Amino acid sequence: MTVVVFFEAGDDLSLQALTLAQSLGEEMRVVQVDGPYAPSAWAKALIDAAGGGDIVGPGSDRGNEVLAHVAAQLDLPFAANVTDVRGDEVTRIRWGGTLLEEARIHAQVRLLTAAPFAFAPSAAPASVETLQPELGDALRVVEHVTPDTGGRVSLADAKVVVSGGRGVGSAEGFAILEELAALLDGAVGCSRVVTSAGWRPHADQVGQTGTKVSPDLYIACGISGATQHIAGCKGAKTLLAINDDPEATIFAHADYAVIGNLHEIVPAITAELRKARGA
Amino acid sequence: VRILCCVKRVPITGGKMVLTDDAQAIQTRHLGFTISPHEECGVEEAVRIVEAQGGEVVALTLGPAEAEEQLRECMALGADRSIHLVSDEEWDAQATAGAIVDAIRSEDPFDLIVFGNESADAGNFQVGIRVAYALGLPVVTGLKGLTVTEGRARCEQELANGRDVWDVPLPAVVTVKEGLNLPRYPSVPAKLRANRKPVDAKPVQLAQPQLEKLRLVVPEGQGKQAEVLGHGPDAAPAIVEVMQKLGVA
Numbered sequence: 001m002t003v004v005v006f007f008e009a010g011d012d013l014s015l016q017a018l019t020l021a022q023s024l025g026e027e028m029r030v031v032q033v034d035g036p037y038a039p040s041a042w043a044k045a046l047i048d049a050a051g052g053g054d055i056v057g058p059g060s061d062r063g064n065e066v067l068a069h070v071a072a073q074l075d076l077p078f079a080a081n082v083t084d085v086r087g088d089e090v091t092r093i094r095w096g097g098t099l100l101e102e103a104r105i106h107a108q109v110r111l112l113t114a115a116p117f118a119f120a121p122s123a124a125p126a127s128v129e130t131l132q133p134e135l136g137d138a139l140r141v142v143e144h145v146t147p148d149t150g151g152r153v154s155l156a157d158a159k160v161v162v163s164g165g166r167g168v169g170s171a172e173g174f175a176i177l178e179e180l181a182a183l184l185d186g187a188v189g190c191s192r193v194v195t196s197a198g199w200r201p202h203a204d205q206v207g208q209t210g211t212k213v214s215p216d217l218y219i220a221c222g223i224s225g226a227t228q229h230i231a232g233c234k235g236a237k238t239l240l241a242i243n244d245d246p247e248a249t250i251f252a253h254a255d256y257a258v259i260g261n262l263h264e265i266v267p268a269i270t271a272e273l274r275k276a277r278g279a
Numbered sequence: 280v281r282i283l284c285c286v287k288r289v290p291i292t293g294g295k296m297v298l299t300d301d302a303q304a305i306q307t308r309h310l311g312f313t314i315s316p317h318e319e320c321g322v323e324e325a326v327r328i329v330e331a332q333g334g335e336v337v338a339l340t341l342g343p344a345e346a347e348e349q350l351r352e353c354m355a356l357g358a359d360r361s362i363h364l365v366s367d368e369e370w371d372a373q374a375t376a377g378a379i380v381d382a383i384r385s386e387d388p389f390d391l392i393v394f395g396n397e398s399a400d401a402g403n404f405q406v407g408i409r410v411a412y413a414l415g416l417p418v419v420t421g422l423k424g425l426t427v428t429e430g431r432a433r434c435e436q437e438l439a440n441g442r443d444v445w446d447v448p449l450p451a452v453v454t455v456k457e458g459l460n461l462p463r464y465p466s467v468p469a470k471l472r473a474n475r476k477p478v479d480a481k482p483v484q485l486a487q488p489q490l491e492k493l494r495l496v497v498p499e500g501q502g503k504q505a506e507v508l509g510h511g512p513d514a515a516p517a518i519v520e521v522m523q524k525l526g527v528a
Contacts (some may be wrong), residue, residue: 019423037443061438064397065420066363068405072412077373077489089493094402099296099305100496106489115394139417143444145435160527176283184527190400192316195458202458208399209457210317217527226291228316238415240518241505249294251505256521260511268512272519 002027004050006042006057006066007128013058013114015121017107020114021056022122023085034132037062038140041133043069054110063113076107079113081266093118096208097233116212117235153205161215163206163233164194166220167243167262171199176266177221183273189213191229195273199262207232221262225250242266280334280427283389283395285406285426286318286353287380288346289399291335302494304474305400314349317395319356323462324455325393328427335359336492337386345479347478351408355465362386365383371488372401376409383414391432394454396421402448403490408497418452423459485489 007014007030021028023042031049033042042067047054055070057063059081071078084091088105094113106181155161164174174188177210181188189206190199207229214235221242223229230253233239241254242262251257258265287440290310297306311393314322338348338353341364350361364378383389390468394407404420411418423436423442434445434453447453465473508517522528 056307064404065408068408068420069412071405071408071495075373078403078405079370079404081489091496094400094495095292095296096402098292100498102493102496103480104491104493106491107292129345139445139447140418141436141443142446144441146441151312178343184522186527196461202461205458217522217525219286225294226295227296238521240508240521246403252503253293254503256506256518257505258509258514258518259507260514264512265514266471268515272515274521276528 001053002050003054003056004046005055006029006046006055006063007032007125008058008060008062009128011058011061013060013116015118015124016119017056017058017114018061018122018125019119020082020112022084024054024056024110026054029129030127031129034130035106035135036140038133038135038138040071040073041064041135041138041140043064043073045131045133046070047073052109054112055111057113059113059116067111071102074111076111077105078111079105080113082112083115083118084109085112090114095227097234098227098231119212140199141233142231153185155187155189155206155211155213158187158213158215159188160184160217160219160232161206161213161236162186162219162221163189163223164193164221165191165229166193166195167225167235168199169262173263174200176270178265178275179271180219180266186215192225193205206231220250220254221266223250224248225253280330280332280391281336281337281387281389282329282391282393283337283339283383283386284318284322284325284353284358284393285339286314286322286349286395287340287398288342289315296497298495298497303492304495304497312345312348313400314352315395317397317455319387319462320457320459321393321395322353322356322358323423323454323460325391327460330357332427334390337362337389339379339382340364341366341483347480349388350478351473352465353469353502354476356463357469358476360476361430361478362481366483368485369492370485371490371492371520372403372405373409373489374407374486376396376413377486379406379410380413383410388450390426390449391451392416392450392454396454407452407454414452416452417447417464418448418454419447420454422455425453425459426528437486477498497528
């Protein structure tokens with residue numbers, strides 16, 4: 001049997017899905033789909049291409065959506081966001097990756113997406129087939145809106161994220177985080193407590209139900225470290241936590257810890273950074 | 280407008296995942312419960328639509344007897360009544376969709392059926408889509424914007440590089456994400472009213488799971504030993520040194 005890989009050019013998660021597909025040890029067909037995004041029609045095109053074989057996709061919004069359409073059309077199980085496959089058994093993520101589930105697929109066909117950052121990306125494939133879906137009256141996108149980021153680096157792309165939680169205390173309290181982030185050419189993030197309180201817009205939320213970030217440095221200021229938040233920042237290469245509670249859970253996920261009042265520490269970092277640059 | 284909102288009872292996990300001895304579930308003895316943030320926004324949006332245009336909001340859950348607590352939360356937000364499919368078992372996505380479809384078919388037709396984009400716990404990303412297929416309805420997922428007018432819904436779907444916009448005839452299924460709105464804090468009178476609203480509870484029999492959970496595993500990395508750089512503002516030079524080492528200063 002062959003495995004069909006749903007591929008999106010320029011998408012790192014698709015390169016990771018390729019690694020998962022290779023691990024299945026079957027002949028592989030890498031495909032992309034042409035035309036406007038229409039998940040039901042795209043799913044049908046993938047099913048036709050697979051001819052009863054496995055289908056693998058990236059653990060992106062679109063990857064999970066298209067594979068769910070495939071599963072619904074075939075009435076077969078779909079294991080979303082797997083980190084490992086052993087025959088008909090998979091390991092997949094729950095709770096945004098803060099818990100794992102081992103599960104068995106009761107079907108001849110495996111429908112899988114690769115959990116983000118669980119697999120090393122493959123080299124770009126030598127050739128990618130292009131499928132032409134039968135759009136018919138399938139629901140499709142009618143318009144695309146590009147957000148206005150005001151020239152600032154986006155949270156998802158930032159190399160440094162300065163993030164605040166309940167400990168920041170107010171919307172105004174974020175000014176010192178803004179200043180440090182600007183100096184580092186980074187972005188400001190926050191925890192769910194902060195967006196629920198209305199101190200910051202939801203677009204700034206890092207977490208399981210917010211943005212998932214993978215900066216070189218994540219600075220968590222006054223964030224306790226609930227799994228909801230950890231699910232969004234565990235992709236960070238280095239995590240520095242600032243908290244006045246030495247028992248805070250965030251320290252169990254941190255590479256570096258600073259204990260104390262963030263309202264004193266954050267401005268001190270900004271000042272020290274300016275001093276170091278002036279030297 | 281008649282809107283059905285499907286929600287799921289999940290534990291408020293706090294800082295650390297602790298499993299039961301048989302590794303089949305999270306140890307919840309000391310935890311509270313809630314509905315997923317996505318679903319809370321779904322209920323809020325449905326209530327706003329019905330407040331503006333008239334109609335009815337019905338909340339539905341599949342879960343243990345205790346999940347009535349979450350239906351009361353939905354009704355405190357403004358849902359008019361609830362359907363409770365009672366089961367102590369954990370269901371896979373296909374079986375869950377099947378039970379919800381059966382429940383929907385025994386009701387008058389809904390204009391809009393709202394799910395969270397994915398549940399907070401299992402994260403299968405598929406129940407809403409399966410329900411849409413079974414009922415022959417269009418479906419759009421991951422909404423951060425929704426406008427219902429004259430039998431159509433304008434749906435804004437969030438992507439990494441912006442938003443895709445869909446124009447969908449009703450009836451339809453949508454799945455939503457947190458950030459769609461900022462849900463209200465229910466008032467005390469709203470909570471009291473919620474206690475008097477009707478809940479139609481009926482037991483449901485678990486179908487054989489096609490994606491069968493074998494066991495849960497806590498991933499490594501919970502319990503890192505952080506290097507303490509210092510206490511208070513005196514730690515600033517050590518922090519800047521780390522930034523320089525990482526090449527981000």
